[in-house]
Amino acid sequence: MLESVVKPDAVPFVAILSxxxxxxxxxxxxxxxGSMESEYRIPPTPEHYCCIVNMLGRIGRVIEANEFVKNLGNEGNAVGIWGSLLGACRILEELELEKVVAKKLLTLNDGSGMVGYHVLLSNIYADRGMWKSVNGVWKDMRNEGLRKESGCSWIEVGGTVNRFTAKEKKHRQSDMIYAKLENLSMDMKIAGYRPIARYIVDDTSESED
Incomplete structure (x- = not known):
């Protein structure tokens, strides 16, 4: 862009930083x-700040990322920025910082109708076996009228779209599909495959206090 004498705006900087x-x-x-403002007079947006947090978090500099966000002041009060920081904390297992970041994030997320960060927080607690905290997050979601939507996948075969969600049995060939999956699972076990144990939490497995 510079060689073509094209003045960049904020958008290419997001791509470059990513x-x-x-x-x-x-x-x-x-x-x-740093050059965005000093050379191009482009004020950073929350998207650029998210890139910096992700950048620092990926190499383990999560404490530095936290200081960066705090130094942003009111500019840093964006759900995406704190969500990026929480994701970095989870990867590096910074539990104490996770708690602080999660509290701030849920405050920012309050009333927004977004469930993604609630689910992320519940998974963080589940990773550490903190089931009381997991249930607390899901209860807060229920109280706010929030519900996690099931992910789905689909494939078009012969002009017909086949849609699938977890545990679904509405498909007309679901018995055959699950039988095939069971066979594949057995073949994988025989071949020596062992899944990496991770806690997976959703609202269907939630227990009541």
Whole structure:
């Protein structure tokens, strides 16, 4: 863009910072971020701040990411920014910081109707076997009238769209599909495959206090 004398706006900087994050070019990414205002007079947006938090979190500099967000002041009071920080905390198992970030995030998320961060928080607690806290998150969701929507996948065969969700048995060939999946599961076990144990939490498995 610069060689073509095209003045960049805020959008390409999001792409560039994301790319720096994925390939681990942290110093270069921070340099480019700093140049937004100093060279191009482009004020950063929450999307750019999210990129920086992701960038630092990916290489384990989560404490630095937390300081970065706190130093943003009111500009940092965006759900996406704190959500990125919470995701980094989860990967690095920073439990104490997770609690602080989660509390702030749920405060920002209050009344927004978004359930994603509630689910993320419940999964973080479940990873550590904190089932009372898991149930507390799901109770808060119920009290707010929130519900996690089931993910789905679909495939078109012969002009017909076949839609699938977890535990679904409405498909006309569901018996055959589940039988095939069972056979595949047995073949994988025989071949020596062992799944990585992770807690998976949803509102169908929630227990009551």
């Amino acid at each position: 790319a720096c994050s994925y390939v681990g070019m942290i110093d270069r990414g921070l340099q480019i971020f």
